[in-house]
Amino acid sequence: MTTPLLELRELHVNADDTPILKGVNLTVHEGEVHALMGPNGAGKSTLASVIMGHPGYVVTAGQILLRGNDIAEWTPDERARAGIFLAFQYPEAIGGVSVIQFLRQAIAARKNLDELSVLEVRLDLAEWMDRLGMDSSFAERHLNEGFSGGERKRNEVLQMALLEPDLALLDETDSGLDIDALRVVAHGVRTIKGARPSMGAVVVTHYVKLLDELVPDVVHVLVDGRIVHSGGVDVAALIERDGYEQFRLVHQ
Numbered sequence: 642m643t644t645p646l647l648e649l650r651e652l653h654v655n656a657d658d659t660p661i662l663k664g665v666n667l668t669v670h671e672g673e674v675h676a677l678m679g680p681n682g683a684g685k686s687t688l689a690s691v692i693m694g695h696p697g698y699v700v701t702a703g704q705i706l707l708r709g710n711d712i713a714e715w716t717p718d719e720r721a722r723a724g725i726f727l728a729f730q731y732p733e734a735i736g737g738v739s740v741i742q743f744l745r746q747a748i749a750a751r752k753n754l755d756e757l758s759v760l761e762v763r764l765d766l767a768e769w770m771d772r773l774g775m776d777s778s779f780a781e782r783h784l785n786e787g788f789s790g791g792e793r794k795r796n797e798v799l800q801m802a803l804l805e806p807d808l809a810l811l812d813e814t815d816s817g818l819d820i821d822a823l824r825v826v827a828h829g830v831r832t833i834k835g836a837r838p839s840m841g842a843v844v845v846t847h848y849v850k851l852l853d854e855l856v857p858d859v860v861h862v863l864v865d866g867r868i869v870h871s872g873g874v875d876v877a878a879l880i881e882r883d884g885y886e887q888f889r890l891v892h893q
């Protein structure tokens with residue numbers, strides 16, 4: 642048995658002294674796509690953020706292991722350099738920074754380089770935009786200035802493609818995104834995995850229908866800070882038919 646890419650063992654996490662995750666166990670091997678579903682407030686975003694090392698969340702018990710190494714004390718930068726990726730969200734427009742300029746900085750940080758040639762990034766970016774079916778003019782757009790939901794997601798997927806993570810965490814934080822915008826992510830994960838089969842991914846999604854496109858290996862249901870059910874894509878049908886209440890009742 643190979644060492645898992647990611648292992649959460651009985652992970653307990655607080656935010657502002659409030660317990661949010663209450664003993665999460667999760668094992669992701671290389672090349673696996675895991676979908677994480679659950680009602681609002683269950684702790685899905687907390688799970689993604691604490692793996693990345695967001696300073697607002699405190700591990701009070703349990704372990705976060707990356708290839709067997711406990712990373713709980715690592716900074717977000719160290720985790721990024723070790724290959725963990727969480728799509729960066731822009732709270733507001735960053736004036737004057739184009740998609741390509743931003744990606745160049747992000748790649749340099751991930752690969753621990755001082756400088757990276759614009760030409761090199763441009764070639765990689767052009768190739769990926771072509772593979773992902775994106776219009777080449779997107780590279781010159783300025784971050785968030787008038788980005789639609791779909792464009793924000795395209796930008797996230799391009800980050801994921803170019804940063805070449807070993808473990809990609811995707812949190813569907815935007816409510817009110819249309820289904821096409823969300824499909825960009827599912828399609829992006831599949832395309833990128835096609836090129837790099839060893840990448841593992843944990844994808845948070847509310848939309849049962851997206852699982853068709855994402856084709857996850859495992860679907861987890863997170864309720865009240867615990868994974869209460871894990872299964873195949875058939876879990877989606879249960880959720881669609883009867884919601885999350887069935888899992889709540891069984892496990893309390």
Ligand SMILES: Nc1ncnc2c1ncn2[C@@H]1O[C@H](COP(=O)(O)OP(=O)(O)O)[C@@H](O)[C@H]1O
Nearest residue numbers: 656657659661680681682683684685686687688
């Ligand atoms: N910084 C924080 N301080 C206090 N409570 C928080 C904080 N962040 C999240 N929470 C609470 O933790 C719970 C889980 O939040 P979250 O991880 O965002 O859930 P989800 O992504 O599943 O909707 C919610 O009840 C939320 O209000």
Ligand SMILES: [Mg+2]
Nearest residue numbers: 685686813814
């Ligand atoms: Mg969330």
